[in-house]
Amino acid sequence: MDNKFQKIRNDFPILNQKVNGEPLVYLDSAATSQKPQAVIDGLIHYYQNDNANVHRSVYTLGQRATEEYENARQKVQRFINAKEDKEVIFTKGATDSLNLVASTYGEEHIKAGDEIVISIMEHHSNLIPWQQLAIRKQAKLKYIGLTKNGELDMKDAAQQITDKTKIVAIAHASNVLGVTNDIKELARIAHSHNAVIVADGAQAVPHQKVDVQDLDVDFYAFSGHKMLSPMGIGVLYGKKALLEAMRPYQYGGEMIDFVEKQKSTWTDLPWKFEAGTQNVAGAIGLGEAIDYLNEIGIDQVKAHEEELVEYLLPKLLQDQDLEVYGPHDPKKHNGVISFNIKGLHPHDVATALDMEGISVRAGHHCAQPLMKELGVVATVRASFYLYNTKADADKLLRAIAETKEFFKV
Known part of the structure; x- marks a missing residue:
């Protein structure tokens, strides 16, 4: 399988460069993914041929832009198996999507004494909106803990979630x-x-098949830029009945039906939640990214990442100078691997790896409560995607060894 994905790597022009004199090894896809030429070409085509505002225009360019924009929505619907395209709301990203739910459904339904349950592993984007909502409403914010293996404690979940x-x-x-x-x-x-569930899918949708109907989630949020599309575009899926009952998130153009001097009415889903000029190019780019992933096969992407983890993780665990976080069983691990070299600050490690052309993330990864739970200030994170290969994993291992030698670990 690695040979197939070695060829896929060639679809990403940014990877054909050197950093600090070394071939680039990009291992920060959990932060943002790189873009294939097909997505770049789709953006160029839109701006060179179809650039116009959507929905209100009757002229040809406007109609073409509207068709492409709504086609992208339908691609998202099929990709996550939403029941209707009206359940797909375009946003700026997962953070925007989660804030939308907290600021509309949350504001309307949370009262003093109610409980909101999240987990200790949440990204700040799926923590702070609920934290602040709980503060405003005098509700209680509760956390599901971890098992000793670094997995979500489902027994604790059953206890934390109550009537x-x-x-x-x-x-x-x-x-x-x-x-x-x-x-x-x-x-x-x-x-x-009788609670609703909101899922942050930013790290899931790019890497595995997601079926929102099978999961039976009420809301599901994700970002395009982590799945090969441009930055600034994201999705909120919501069950139609819930979305129809929610008030708009923002007010202005595009989301209205009729406006009078003292009152207004709102248009139908999904446009009720898409006020103002939307990121049309971003949505089209997301559609192109979905086409690209569908051509490869999302199950193939998942299998490739599993193969990389099965190759790399045991080698990292054999190094007694490393502390690896999360499950040590490759079968329970996706393409995100966080670690520290004992005695070294993660920023020093990331800088040393960058000198070898390897891009990794170092810091708290917008998960400070989790860092505290793990007993660390920060970690080094290597995150793999479809354009990475075993050769990238080998370069990471060599660079870690050289970093240890340089700092005399």
């Missing part, structure tokens, strides 16, 4: 621990207590 719980918000996959959470079971538990 007082109104919202459960959980990452489908962790951006630090490399685990994929059982969202379907969490949805079952939440619904048994």
